[in-house]
Amino acid sequence: MDYKEETIAAIATPIGVGGIGIIKISGNNAENIVRKIFRSKQPIKSFDSFRLCLGYIIDPKSKLPLDEVLLSIMRAPFSYTREDVVEINSHSGHTVLSNILQIILRAGARLAKPGEFTLRAFLNGRIDLTQAEAIIDLINAKSDMSVRLAASQLAGGLGTRTEQIRGALIEILARIEASIDFPDEESTVITRSDIAGQINRKILKPIKGLIGAYSQRKIWHEGVSVAIVGRVNVGKSSILNRFLQEERAIVTPIPGTTRDILEGMVNIEGLPLRLIDTAGIRKVKGKVEKKGVDLTRTQLTLADLILLVIDRSRPLNQHDLNLLSEVDKKTAIVVINKIDLPARLSEKRINSTFKHLPKISVSALTGEGFKNLNKAVFTKVMDKKIGVSPTSIVPNLRHKTALNKAATFSENASTNIMNGFPLETVAADLSWAKDALDEITGNKISEEILDNIFSRFCLGK
Ligand SMILES: Nc1nc2c(ncn2[C@@H]2O[C@H](COP(=O)(O)OP(=O)(O)OP(=O)(O)O)[C@@H](O)[C@H]2O)c(=O)[nH]1
Ligand SMILES: [Mg+2]
Structure with missing residues (x-):
């Protein structure tokens, strides 16, 4: 019916x-x-x-x-x-x-x-369709920023951008088709390099921009994962607690207090952070400890950002240096903890060991330095381009798949037209690219995909 x-x-x-x-x-x-x-x-x-x-x-x-x-x-x-x-x-x-x-x-x-x-x-x-999906996102949003992104999509951000690209594509397509139908008329003559240039500029470039923004989506929806790692007793759990402003993790002077992964969410300037406290790295004795240290190593590779914690009140040891060699330098910040205690680690030694890494001095005990640490984390996330501004247009996985398809067809069209392929072939590629864009807004969409999208809604919406 x-x-x-x-x-x-x-x-x-x-x-x-x-x-x-x-x-x-x-x-x-x-x-x-x-x-x-x-x-x-x-x-x-x-x-x-x-x-x-x-x-x-x-x-x-x-x-x-x-x-x-x-x-x-x-x-x-x-x-x-x-x-x-x-x-x-x-x-x-x-x-x-x-x-x-x-x-x-x-x-x-x-x-x-x-x-x-x-x-x-x-x-x-x-x-x-992008607006319908934004409604699901809005209902499920877990941070201020994901609310804002969903709201911007609901206002039509992604749909409008897609329509703009589609409009440019149709214009180019029309010019090619006119030149196929009336090859001898002066008004319809096209230069191949001109068309290729237009495809690159008006279609491929904006599509690639949108695809690039996809990686930012996970960050705003699930939070940037920040692993707090370091050798035992340097104050990792104390740092987590200080960020969360509550006694989430157990803190004791006994080395090896934390054996499991503990998590907590914080917000820095609207940016959701998923902080992960890990077991301290040391020579492991029992099975439980080994498991804990293995989990820490996994976090080293999974986390978006690493806070490598050292204790300034003690000399560095081999575990600190081993960890340093394991972290990806692009994603780490060195946190120099316990600056309220007398220093047993010189600035010179710290600077030469952690040469190219940003360094922030703090005391988890007194809270000193945490403003700087917040700032450093925020800057690092933004520098890595994993952050976005609230006005960004950020596609989801379904949109990204369609954009990839549209990019591939447009790329084919652009290369083929330069390589002297028949204009019909070029036109066919462009029209497939258009179909892919139509999937995003739902201008052209299969029943199956519609079912899939709307089944994610709750009853009564
Ligand atoms: N004076 C001082 N003591 C601190 C500071 N941060 C942590 N501590 C103390 O250092 C000890 C170890 O702190 P934790 O936070 O448990 O250290 P951890 O790195 O989580 O330790 P493990 O889980 O055992 O690896 C505790 O006695 C803390 O009170 C600090 O900034 N200054
Ligand atoms: Mg701990």
Whole structure:
């Protein structure tokens, strides 16, 4: 059946006890259904769009009121789905909500699938596919920055950029096609190098920019992982606790206190950091210790950033030097801890050993130096270009796959036109590139992919 003939309904608020619960209905039949099950407190002739109306949900069978509710109608096309939408604010509590929903279903609605309201917003042309995906991201966002990125995508950032590239592509395609159809007309003559230049500049370059931004996505959604490593007792757990401003990890003077991986999230200027405290590196004795040190070594390769901690109140030893040789110099910051204690490690020695690494002196005990450490971490992340500004357009994996496809076809077109291939071949490549861009916004998309995207939504959205 055509979706336009079906009116759907679902509970939009999470299960559980709360102040209010919301039930949503969308479709042509929404208002009819409401007329069967709702009795207004003040007599009304017709519902005004976007106006709250106080009344009762009445069970049509028993004629008894089920709940006192606030009801609103948002008439098409000015609604979330661009269909007639009704929202019922009832008291929360699962039984009340599901009883009301049952009555609505009996009155002619069908239970909505997860994401079906948003699917309709897409099918009815109110949003493109990137915006629908932004709604899922927004719901699942775990940091300020991922909220901002999702909001910018919801506002149409990625969709607009994709449409711009697509527009340029269609223009180039039109010029090639005109020259195929009317090869002898002066107005349609093209130079191959000119077309190749335009493909590179107007299509490939912006596409590659977008692909490059993909790596930033993980950072903003999951946080930059920062492993705190060092030999035993240098103060790694104390540093974690100081960052988190709580006693998350056990701190003792006994070497080898931490044996497992401990994590905590912090935010530095909106940048989410996943801090990872590790077991100190030393000569291991038992199985548990060995496991702990192995886990530390894994973190060395997995983490986006390493804080290599040393203890200034003791001389360096072989474990410090071994660790230094294991860290990737591009991603490490040396944290010189315990500066509140008398130094037994000279600045000269530190500078010569950790030559090309940024160094920050701190005391996990007093908190001295942590402002600088925050700054250094932030700068390092930004320098590594793993950070983005809040206005960035950051594609997800699905978009990136499509962009890669579009880039490959455009690259073929650009090389082929320079190598004297028939213009028909070049045009075919460009039109495949266009299809790939259409997958991003959903101009052209398979049912399967749509199902896949919308099944990630929660019920009632
Ligand atoms: N004076 C002083 N003591 C510190 C500082 N940081 C840590 N300590 C002390 O050093 C000892 C070890 O600290 P931890 O934070 O447990 O060190 P760790 O590196 O996690 O140790 P392991 O888990 O055993 O590898 C504890 O007694 C801390 O109180 C500091 O900045 N100044
Ligand atoms: Mg520890």
